[in-house]
Amino acid sequence: MKAAGVVVEYNPFHNGHLHHLEESKKMTEADVMIAVMSGNFLQRGEPALVSKWARTKMALKAGVDIVIELPYAFAAQQADQFAFGAISLLDAMNCSSYCFGSESGNPEAFERTLQYVSSSEKELNHNIKSFMKQGMSYPSALSHAYTELGLTEADYIDLTKPNNILGFHYMKAEVRIGSNMKAYTIPRKNADYHDEDFTSATIASATSIRKAIFSPAFKESVITQYIPPSSARELASYKEEFGRFHQWEDYWPLLQYKLLSMPVGYLREIYEVEEGIEYRLKECAIGSTSFKGFMERVKTKRYTWTRIQRMCIHILTNAAKKEMKEKSEAPEYIRLLGMSSNGRRYLNEVKKDLKLPIISKLSSADKDMIHLDVNASNIYAMGLQEPFRGKLMKLEFASPPKIV
Amino acid sequence: MKAAGVVVEYNPFHNGHLHHLEESKKMTEADVMIAVMSGNFLQRGEPALVSKWARTKMALKAGVDIVIELPYAFAAQQADQFAFGAISLLDAMNCSSYCFGSESGNPEAFERTLQYVSSSEKELNHNIKSFMKQGMSYPSALSHAYTELGLTEADYIDLTKPNNILGFHYMKAEVRIGSNMKAYTIPRKNADYHDEDFTSATIASATSIRKAIFSPAFKESVITQYIPPSSARELASYKEEFGRFHQWEDYWPLLQYKLLSMPVGYLREIYEVEEGIEYRLKECAIGSTSFKGFMERVKTKRYTWTRIQRMCIHILTNAAKKEMKEKSEAPEYIRLLGMSSNGRRYLNEVKKDLKLPIISKLSSADKDMIHLDVNASNIYAMGLQEPFRGKLMKLEFASPPKIV
Incomplete structure (x- = not known):
């Protein structure tokens, strides 16, 4: 069986993610879709709206076959470390390809940018440093440094766009670990990552969906057009089961x-x-x-x-x-959060060839090795009131991988 | 002017405290009554029902002339350290006497016990250790060790009673620091320290009053017979101002x-x-x-x-x-929480003879020196919800001593 990977947060899973998932499957011609997903804390330094278990269920119900956790040591990190952890894990899962959404949508432009930047790395780093000395933040120093190198959008990707940056780092990570995976990219539909308002009939950014969810005047009907019914049900049942969404x-x-x-x-x-x-x-x-x-x-x-x-x-x-x-030097394990029957078939097929041990039950895992993730789950549960807090804490230990 | 000291927690101030205060004043023939009071966290390892500022007001309204804080480094401590800090501070305030409530009520019995125990200290400590090795807790090992020494209630005080223990340690501390203060003791009226039920018409233990305050069926009328009206008003206005009592x-x-x-x-x-x-x-x-x-x-x-x-x-x-x-080696400052006009006269009179610096405004205090107390106040405020939390935190910095 042929597997393709996607790197996700699904906070929450919406129609844009569904589109990306379905297009990725078509484009990569994969039999199995594997998502490496941030755990309870996300790349932008935020708690996820709902726990990794609930987000795993959303993913499986929408067609993902296997969900594995991007460990805390990579998830709550800058783009380069985040990408390195995610790509390493997809590679360790024997994926033959991966597919990411980007503002550019042009794989050749990514290749060209990567080559150009690799060959000018010293100069680039020098420029970034000098812009930062002038008081710029890292992202804006980076963007200025690229402009300085003469990268223009016609030939190269715009590295001030958040999804382009991530994609660029996925491809950089691929080179770093010497992976044979093939990279695909799909242009993102409509909503920009940061868009806070609903811009299209069916696609809205996760940011705008979360904003709607937390607004005092929230009505479920406002978001149902932007997320699959199975996600909407999962969100509703999380609130029912745990009393609130996390923020x-x-x-x-x-x-x-x-x-x-x-x-x-x-x-x-x-x-x-x-x-x-x-x-x-x-x-x-x-x-x-x-x-x-x-x-x-x-x-x-x-x-x-x-x-x-x-x-x-x-x-x-x-x-x-x-x-x-120590923990971000390289992933040491594959934490399995959930799978479909198709995913299970794939796992049985590749199990003995995998480059990292699979953890499906916490009780049999090395406690030191997985400490940061377990700790993050405990602290994440502290955002709830009792009796929900204790209930969510137990899930981390008691949950076998979700099977849908 | 002649000053006498009392060691208190006033959690909350009740008729038993009033009785003790008035009797102490009579017995010591003092012009000025000085209370050294635990701050926001108490000897038994609990947050005080209401802040030290509110408890200071209760004390002043009931006739205490000066309230100073027993620093955190002595307040949340075993009896010996607690007593050492309190007696050192009363001595530093130039008190000529102090008076404590005890189950015994017999100052000569305290003297005899102190002398006997001092002369048998080695044996006593040996016995305590060996009882603890048998698995006893410290208090019960202590009690067994005394019995072993042949101390009987006729001649000696019963050192299993909480107020006798404290009194014993006050007198021991007096010897340790070489104080000239005279010790008085008054038999405690009616309620035992730990009594959880109301036992007399006007006197109840602070424990039982707190229990009533936190009971779901609480009515103010249940406690008004046990605490002075000014304390009742202070409690009610604290709840109004900060949303709840601390627990x-x-x-x-x-x-x-x-x-x-x-x-x-x-x-x-x-x-x-x-x-x-x-x-x-x-x-x-x-x-x-x-x-x-x-x-x-x-x-x-x-x-x-x-x-x-x-x-x-x-x-x-x-x-x-x-x-x-480091901080419990000896008190380094006198934190003034409040005073009456009578107390202010006394302070003006003795100010230049005091053995320790007086801190009346936090802004002019050495931050490292008073760090534990300020920190304890910040953490104490964390037991409240906003906007009350921020309001109480500010009090620690903004409050001049209460003047009543």
């Missing part, structure tokens, strides 16, 4: 408590806490009454919102520099 | 979060966390849905409820062994 504000008291009670020397040991920002974080924690208010006080020109959010996620989960560096 | 359950999510997210090696650095109990605490944090449920799982024969509660307070406030040991 940063529910973790704010914990983050505030952590920042208030921990000495700066300890905060400095946390991943991504650099350059003395720990003092600023502690100061701003006093007197802030919400996560949003806190973020607005902390934010500076130098630090993007996303970077600070990710830093906050690491403080929240207590992810230390040392452990994050 | 351990409100801090449980924070404690659970702390235990889940912190590595055992870090927990081990916290004061009173000994003998590998950090593993047990972490294990029990998963799956417990309330502080009470957690405590019931953690408790063993070896650890009393109070000892574990205090340990939990230290984990909650992140009070490290190193800092607690």
Whole structure:
């Protein structure tokens, strides 16, 4: 059987994801679709709307055959580490190809950009550094550095677009690990990643869907046209089962408590806490009454919102520099979250050839190895009230992979 | 002017406290009554029902002239450290006497016990150790050790009674610091410290009053006969102003979060966390849905409820062994919480003779010196919801001493 991979967060699964999934399957001519999905905390430094178990069910019901978890050490990371973890895992699952959505949609442009950038890496890095010294954030320094190299959209991809950046890093990771997977890309339909308003009849960005879900005037009918019925049912039953959807504000008291009670020397040991920002974080924690208010006080020109959010996620989960560096060197395991009967057939076929051990039950896993993921799940559950909190915590240990 | 001291928690101030205060004033013939009062966390390892500011107002309205704070490094401690801090501060305030309530009520019996125990200290400690090796908790080993020494209630005080123990340690501390203060004791009226039910027409234990306050069927009329009207008003206005009374359950999510997210090696650095109990605490944090449920799982024969509660307070406030040991060597400052005009006259009179600096505004205090107290106040405020949390946090910095 021939497998193709997709890298996803499904927060939540919507029609744009469905389109990407179906097109990917056609384009790659795969028998099996494998999704490597961020766990409970996401790349932009946010808790997922619903747990990885619920998002796994959405994926399986929409046609994904196997869902594996992108470990915390790669999920809550900058694009390069995120991509490296995801592509390594798809490669370890013996995928023969993978397919990503991008603003460009042009695989040759990706190839050209990759080659050009590889050959000019030193110059590029030099330019990025000098722009950052002028006070730019990393993304805008990167974008300026590319312009400096003379990359134009006609021949090259626009590396200021979020999905182009990710795709570029997938392909870079492929080279890094020496994978034989073939890369495909599909142009994203309609909604831009960050779009907060609904722009088309059936496709809307996950951001706008989440915004609608959390709006005080929310009605289910507003989102049903943008997400498959099975996703809508899953969302509704999650709220029924766990009392609410997850959002940063529910973790704010914990983050505030952590920042208030921990000495700066300890905060400095946390991943991504650099350059003395720990003092600023502690100061701003006093007197802030919400996560949003806190973020607005902390934010500076130098630090993007996303970077600070990710830093906050690491403080929240207590992810230390040392452990994050060790665990992000390379994925050590494949955490199986769910599969279809088709996915199970594939797994049986390839099981003995896989390059990494599969973890399907937590009880038989090496606790140190998977510590960051288990810890992240426990902390994620802390965003709920009892009795939901305890119930969700148990799921991490009790859940066998979802089978749909 | 002649000053007498009392050591108090006033959680909340009730008629028993009023009786003790008035009798103390008569007995010591003092012009000024000074209370050294635990801050927001108490000796038994609990958050105070209402903040130290509200309890200060209760004390002043009931006739106390000066309220100073027993620093965190002494307040959330075993009897000996608690007593040492309190007596040192009363001595530093130039008190000529102090007066404590006790089950015994007999000052000569205290003297005899103190002398006897001092001369047999080695033997006593040996006995305590050997009883603890047999698996007894410290309090019951202590009680058995006294019996072993042949101390009988006729001549000596019963050192299994909580207020006798405290009184004994006050007098021991007096010897330790070489104080010239004269000790008085008054027999406690009616209610035993731990009594949970109302036993007399006007006197009830603070424990039973708190129990009534937190009972679902609470009516204000149930407690008004046991506390002065000014205390009742203060309680009612606290609830109005801050939304609730403080109790351990409100801090449980924070404690659970702390235990889940912190590595055992870090927990081990916290004061009173000994003998590998950090593993047990972490294990029990998963799956417990309330502080009470957690405590019931953690408790063993070896650890009393109070000892574990205090340990939990230290984990909650992140009070490290190193800092607690340094700060509990001797009080370094007198934190003035409030005074009457009479108290102010006394302070003006003795100000230049005081053995320790007076802190009346936090802004002018040495931040490192008073760190544990400020930190404890911030964490205490975390038991409230916004906007009350931010409001209470500000009080710590903005409050000048209460003047009544």
